[in-house]
C-alpha cells in the first residue's frame with residue numbers, strides 16, 4: 001500500500017502508535033480520499049486538543065425539551081469512575097423524573113464483588129442525593145451482562161410502551177448500551193466525545209420502547225478531560241484496572257503520570273499502606289520529595305505519562321493547587337477521571353498538587 005500523507009501537516013500517516021505523530025485509526029486510514037492525522041483533525045475542528053464542550057446551559061436546554069415527552073430517564077454511570085460520572089446536571093433530572101439507573105463496566109471490577117453489593121452501594125449513594133430510582137441495573141455493555149435486564153425492567157414498569165430519556169456523561173458507555181439495546185451487532189463508540197449536539201431517537205425493534213439518546217455531557221472535575229484525546233482514551237480503562245500497593249514514609253512522594261503528585265506528611269513511625277487503582281496505561285513513580293521538582297522539569301520519556309508529548313505543554317500551563325487530606329483506613333481517595341487510592345492502613349496524610357479543575361473526593365471504601 002502506498003504511503004498516505006496528512007493534508008494538514010504533511011506527516012506520514014500511521015495507525016499503529018496512537019501516542020505518536022501521524023496517527024489515524026486504521027479504519028479511517030483505509031477510507032479512500034484525503035486525510036488529516038488525528039492531531040490536525042482536532043486542531044482544525046476544535047481549535048485545540050480538547051473535545052468540543054457542550055455548555056451546561058445548552059445541555060440543560062436539550063434535556064428539558066426532551067423531558068416533556070419522556071416518562072422515564074435511563075441514567076448511565078460508570079462504576080470505575082462513579083464520582084466522575086455522577087454529575088449534578090444528571091442528578092437534577094433524576095430528582096424530577098422516574099428513573100432506571102444503569103451502572104456500567106461491571107467487567108472491570110474484581111470478581112469477588114457481587115453485582116448485588118454494587119447495587120446496594122449505588123442505592124445508598126443515590127439516596128444521599130435524594131434519588132430513589134425505580135430500579136438499578138448493573139451491567140457490562142462490553143460483554144453484554146445485564147443488558148437484557150435493562151430491557152426487562154423497562155417492559156415491567158411500562159408494559160404499554162414508553163419514551164425513555166437516556167442520559168450519561170461522556171465515556172460511561174452510553175452509546176455502547178444504546179446500541180446493545182437496539183440490537184445492533186456492531187457496537188460503535190464515539191471517538192470524539194462531546195461532538196453530538198442533538199438527541200437521537202430510536203425505537204427498540206418489535207417493541208413500543210423509544211430510546212431518546214441525549215448528547216454526552218463532559219462533567220466537571222474529570223482529570224481525563226484535561227488531556228488530549230489519545231491520553232483521554234488511555235485513562236479510560238478498557239480491559240483491566242491496575243492495582244499497585246505502596247508502603248511509604250514521610251519524605252517520600254508519588255507522582256501519577258504527570259497528572260498529579262503528592263507528598264506523605266505522616267509524622268509517626270508507622271508507614272501508611274495504600275493501593276492505587278487506575279488504567280494500566282497510567283504510569284506512576286515513587287521518589288523522594290527532594291527529587292520531585294527535578295523530575296518534573298526533566299525530559300520525561302515514557303516515565304511520566306499521560307500527558308503525552310502532544311498535550312504536556314498545555315497541561316503544565318494549568319494552574320495547580322495544593323490540598324492537604326487525611327484518608328482513614330477503609331476510606332478511598334478518588335481522583336475523578338483518573339482512579340482512586342484505597343487506604344489499607346491509615347491514616348494516610350498527604351499534600352496533593354493537582355490542577356485546580358481536578359475533582360478530588362473521599363468516599364467510604366468500595367473495593
Ligand code: GDP
Pocket residue numbers: 104105106107108139140141142143168169170171172173174175176177188189190191193216236237238239
Ligand atoms: P459514551 O461516551 O458514554 O457514549 O461511551 P462509549 O460507548 O463511547 O464508551 C466509552 C469507552 O468505554 C469506550 O472505550 C468503550 O470501549 C468503553 N466501554 C463501554 N462500555 C464498557 C464496558 O462495559 N466495559 C468496559 N471495560 N469498557 C466499556
